[in-house]
Amino acid sequence: MELLQRYRIKGIVQGVGFRPFIHKLAKKYNLRGWIFNDSDGVLIEVQSTDEILKQFEQEIWKAAPVMSRIDEIIKLEPEGRLGQYKDFCIKQSVKMEKTRTLVPPDSSVCDDCLRELFDKTNRRYRYPFINCTNCGPRYSIIKDMPYDRPKTTMKMFKMCPECNREYHEIEDRRYHAQPNACPVCGPSIQLVDNNGEIVETDDIIGVVQEKLLEGKIIAVKSIGGFHLAVNAQDPNAIANLRRRKKRDGKAFALMARDIETAEKYAYISEEERTLLLSSEKPIVILKKKEHALPENVAPHNPSYGIMLPSAPLHYLLLEKDEMPVLVMTSGNTSGEPIVYENDLALEQLSNIADYFLLNNRDIYTRVDDSIIRCTNYDLLKSQLSTFIRRARGYAPYPIKVNQDVKKIVALGSEMKATIALSKGNEVYLSQHIGDVKNDKIYESLLECKEHLQSILSIKPKAIACDMHPGFRTNAASKKQSDLPVVYVQHHHAHMAACMAENKLTGPVIGIVFDGTGYGLDESIWGGEFLVGDYHSFERAGNLKTFYLLGGDKAVKEPFRVAIDLLYRTYGEAWENLELEFLKEISDFEKNVYSKMAQNHINAFQTSSMGRLFDGVSALCNVCMKIEYDAEASIELESLLKRKFDMAEEFAYDIIDTDGRFEIDYVPMIKDIVDAITVKKASPEQISRRFHSTVVGSLVKMAVLIREKYNINDVVLSGGVFSNEYLLVNAIILLRKAGFQVYYHSLVPTNDGGLSLGQVMVANANYGE
Ligand code: ZN
Numbered sequence: 001m002e003l004l005q006r007y008r009i010k011g012i013v014q015g016v017g018f019r020p021f022i023h024k025l026a027k028k029y030n031l032r033g034w035i036f037n038d039s040d041g042v043l044i045e046v047q048s049t050d051e052i053l054k055q056f057e058q059e060i061w062k063a064a065p066v067m068s069r070i071d072e073i074i075k076l077e078p079e080g081r082l083g084q085y086k087d088f089c090i091k092q093s094v095k096m097e098k099t100r101t102l103v104p105p106d107s108s109v110c111d112d113c114l115r116e117l118f119d120k121t122n123r124r125y126r127y128p129f130i131n132c133t134n135c136g137p138r139y140s141i142i143k144d145m146p147y148d149r150p151k152t153t154m155k156m157f158k159m160c161p162e163c164n165r166e167y168h169e170i171e172d173r174r175y176h177a178q179p180n181a182c183p184v185c186g187p188s189i190q191l192v193d194n195n196g197e198i199v200e201t202d203d204i205i206g207v208v209q210e211k212l213l214e215g216k217i218i219a220v221k222s223i224g225g226f227h228l229a230v231n232a233q234d235p236n237a238i239a240n241l242r243r244r245k246k247r248d249g250k251a252f253a254l255m256a257r258d259i260e261t262a263e264k265y266a267y268i269s270e271e272e273r274t275l276l277l278s279s280e281k282p283i284v285i286l287k288k289k290e291h292a293l294p295e296n297v298a299p300h301n302p303s304y305g306i307m308l309p310s311a312p313l314h315y316l317l318l319e320k321d322e323m324p325v326l327v328m329t330s331g332n333t334s335g336e337p338i339v340y341e342n343d344l345a346l347e348q349l350s351n352i353a354d355y356f357l358l359n360n361r362d363i364y365t366r367v368d369d370s371i372i373r374c375t376n377y378d379l380l381k382s383q384l385s386t387f388i389r390r391a392r393g394y395a396p397y398p399i400k401v402n403q404d405v406k407k408i409v410a411l412g413s414e415m416k417a418t419i420a421l422s423k424g425n426e427v428y429l430s431q432h433i434g435d436v437k438n439d440k441i442y443e444s445l446l447e448c449k450e451h452l453q454s455i456l457s458i459k460p461k462a463i464a465c466d467m468h469p470g471f472r473t474n475a476a477s478k479k480q481s482d483l484p485v486v487y488v489q490h491h492h493a494h495m496a497a498c499m500a501e502n503k504l505t506g507p508v509i510g511i512v513f514d515g516t517g518y519g520l521d522e523s524i525w526g527g528e529f530l531v532g533d534y535h536s537f538e539r540a541g542n543l544k545t546f547y548l549l550g551g552d553k554a555v556k557e558p559f560r561v562a563i564d565l566l567y568r569t570y571g572e573a574w575e576n577l578e579l580e581f582l583k584e585i586s587d588f589e590k591n592v593y594s595k596m597a598q599n600h601i602n603a604f605q606t607s608s609m610g611r612l613f614d615g616v617s618a619l620c621n622v623c624m625k626i627e628y629d630a631e632a633s634i635e636l637e638s639l640l641k642r643k644f645d646m647a648e649e650f651a652y653d654i655i656d657t658d659g660r661f662e663i664d665y666v667p668m669i670k671d672i673v674d675a676i677t678v679k680k681a682s683p684e685q686i687s688r689r690f691h692s693t694v695v696g697s698l699v700k701m702a703v704l705i706r707e708k709y710n711i712n713d714v715v716l717s718g719g720v721f722s723n724e725y726l727l728v729n730a731i732i733l734l735r736k737a738g739f740q741v742y743y744h745s746l747v748p749t750n751d752g753g754l755s756l757g758q759v760m761v762a763n764a765n766y767g768e
């Protein structure tokens, strides 16, 4: 007995080879009917027996194309008649009034294309832009939806007859591959020197490899923007790159030819291997093998950030045995966004790069490399992968939440801004955009907002931003539109982001540790214990405050924080302490700092946990001044070498101030000074004990708050939880204390995830 069945499939099902895939299945099972794309995804109507239709459904789930993502398959009443269809066909897509389908992220080159890339007999042999329905650039080249070649930057390349045939032939693996191209008709690479002169050669890749082996710096146009590449085995080339990029200490990302090569330099767990090999091809933070590569690749750092090639071009560059690994750092100058246009690359990077490996396929949307860290620790008993940066390969995948959300756009934070856009039970999160204090980054934030609204066809009804009056995104919210603006407290947004990705409703205890966030009392918060839900919160506890001497200067110069912590602990007597880091400071200056600390002159009050880490880092003489964000804390954590054992805690108090619990750090500062001056403890020992103290006090606070509010769910959020040691041990010990613990794994715990939380808070508050 045959029947007719209609299916609606939702998710990422357009532009990913879904129709040919269904067509093949229909042939295999001898189904009759049709499929087409519309604004809700794909619609299928087929006739067969119940049994066969069941197998068909199962195979859709099991064997769907790699770049697709099925959210749901809904069975609907058929509209045709039984026996009406004689065969199976792909019908013309209906014109899409409202796109509800998802935009596919960029995907690294697939195995089939890779085989062709190195097949001498193939017409795309060594062609750097080889791609197919299952792989290649997507989000970075899409100007508008629905996803079709004329709406991508591939529009300017007219397909040759052969490519055109592939594109239209349903059996071909390039059927409807919008970026389809070949050496005859598609984009090509070009090599120029830093004067913009074209290097004439018929072996561009060969010349680039030669130059890299000579120690030259090459700007390489990749999928989402430019990379700066040098031979990772050449310490002089790396030193040169550091000098020219004005970047002394921050680790450089690496690109290894393959997983075997990566394994020579770093330890790789199963989970890390899966991530490295995934089609998203993120940078994965891997534990270093000692003396594997020159120290200046990642100085004082126990890890390397390694990715595998994502573009076909990368495979070509890395094919030589003498050079299996490259430094591939973002192609930008300090504080500027990654360059993604040819002319701007020549303009902005000519003081850094010796040569430019360009191509004429335009990038429409800049997308940085994503960075992920997996934690390997037996005691954790669960997988823990953390986004440090969410961008290429992941944006603009939505985060599913546990409720229907109004249409809202959120502008994120200041330093690590992202856009979030909501509709239904999905919140679309943009790629990492960067520090919007920079004009160009600010512009790209606004562009990204418009672009996302357009390609996702969402017209927001409200706009959400941070409460901080000094944030550019705050002013922008008013300027940009007539939409009602919802101002969201920074740490409330962090808490809500973590609740949202874990599908919680609340109330929860939100432990939010970060560097800077504008508090309800107009001081700078950052060591917060909140209690609440999406709608509202109460500040149940915090780190006892101290002062940032010199205001924002103290963020760049952690020794200022250390001095204030000493002042809070010893009063003026701190001036006589025998501490290494104070030796550089004259008596006169000490006196000035004491005055500032005493009278709060040019000093901001803060409860920031990030700054406490900075201050302790300076106390231990680890880092006095920073060059990149969170450097002092990162270096303090680096001393622990990714070993998670806890150590004896320093002393601290928890005090009840006006019904709010405060962690008093004063006993701890005394202990630390004692450990340095009397016990001559090493910075590593102090760091471990300090980290253990923060974990211990956090758990104790959570217990007190649970007793008072009767809440057992804890969410951990904020940039300080990028600290692996802190995150891991907080999870373990909170669980031990009986808490249900939630943390980030889909969006960054730092401000990169903030826009998600802003949407959720705005949703709960807007419309009242
Ligand atoms: Zn492919």
Ligand code: ZN
Residues within 6 Å of the ligand: 159, 160, 161, 162, 163, 164, 181, 182, 183, 184, 185, 186
């Ligand atoms: Zn062609």
Ligand code: FE
Residues within 6 Å of the ligand: 490, 494, 514, 515, 516, 517, 718, 719, 750, 751
């Ligand atoms: Fe934050």
